[in-house]
Amino acid sequence: DxxxxxxxxxxxxxxxxxxxxxxxxxSGDLSVYWYQQSLDQGLQFLIQYYNxxxxxxxxxLERFSAQQFPDLHSELNLSSLELGDSxxxxxxxxxxxxxxxxxxxxxRLTVV
Amino acid sequence: GESxxxxxxxxxxxxxxxxxxxxxxxxxxxxxxxxxxxxxxxGPQFIIDIRSNMDKRQGQRVTVLLNKTVKHLxxxxxxTQPGDSAVYFCAENERGGKLIFGQGTELSVKP
Numbered sequence: 590d591x592x593x594x595x596x597x598x599x600x601x602x603x604x605x606x607x608x609x610x611x612x613x614x615x616s617g618d619l620s621v622y623w624y625q626q627s628l629d630q631g632l633q634f635l636i637q638y639y640n641x642x643x644x645x646x647x648x649x650l651e652r653f654s655a656q657q658f659p660d661l662h663s664e665l666n667l668s669s670l671e672l673g674d675s676x677x678x679x680x681x682x683x684x685x686x687x688x689x690x691x692x693x694x695x696x697r698l699t700v701v
Numbered sequence: 702g703e704s705x706x707x708x709x710x711x712x713x714x715x716x717x718x719x720x721x722x723x724x725x726x727x728x729x730x731x732x733x734x735x736x737x738x739x740x741x742x743x744g745p746q747f748i749i750d751i752r753s754n755m756d757k758r759q760g761q762r763v764t765v766l767l768n769k770t771v772k773h774l775x776x777x778x779x780x781t782q783p784g785d786s787a788v789y790f791c792a793e794n795e796r797g798g799k800l801i802f803g804q805g806t807e808l809s810v811k812p
Contacts, residue, residue, distance in 0.1 A: 591744065591746070593744075622799075622800060624802075631790065631802050631803060631804045631805050632745065632790065632792075632802040633802075634799050634800065634801055634802070637798070637799055637800075644798070644799075645798045645799035646799075647799060679744055679745070681744075681745075681800075686794075686798065688733075689735055689747045689750050690735075690747075690800055691747060692737075692744035692745045692746070693744055694743060694744045695743075695744050
């Protein structure tokens with residue numbers, strides 16, 4: 590158990606809908622990363638937050654947004670969902686930037 | 702652009718043999734590198750890391766080598782076991798910024 594908690598574990602939704610994925614980082618970790626992993630693909634970096642502020646951005650679609658709250662948990666919002674958004678979404682946390690990141694078990698999103 | 706890639710997508714080894722998984726990175730400004738192991742249906746698990754001021758680091762049965770001259774990273778697993786079967790990713794980090802992952806190498810251990 591990495592100490593990073595993601596909910597829900599599975600999510601099935603229809604195209605055009607909006608969903609929110611939640612991540613609770615390890616206790617004391619200030620940095621949160623979000624990644625997308627499609628079938629047989631690597632981990633695509635979406636966005637990073639550090640202590641509530643956006644720190645780095647990857648190839649995150651405009652339909653996607655994220656935030657980190659004062660209690661350091663983070664949410665990834667995916668809207669106007671398309672079939673191609675079906676993937677595993679991982680959250681990771683680290684105590685600070687430039688350190689190892691510990692991953693949650695992921696949320697498997699299926700868009701039908 | 703920045704990228705981290707792996708030389709071999711799959712690697713099959715006999716139980717007890719040593720495994721070597723390679724990774725090339727393109728961002729010369731990267732100063733921190735990590736190897737992760739991902740088993741089916743699970744999140745990536747931290748294995749070992751190395752900073753750019755080092756060229757070798759050892760853990761339990763694993764060794765990471767960093768060659769900054771050719772921008773190459775490798776993970777060596779000694780006495781590979783069936784439980785080592787997984788996909789292995791290298792990742793690079795530039796001065797505390799985003800952590801970029803390579804494609805992954807699938808390691809298969811034959812009993």
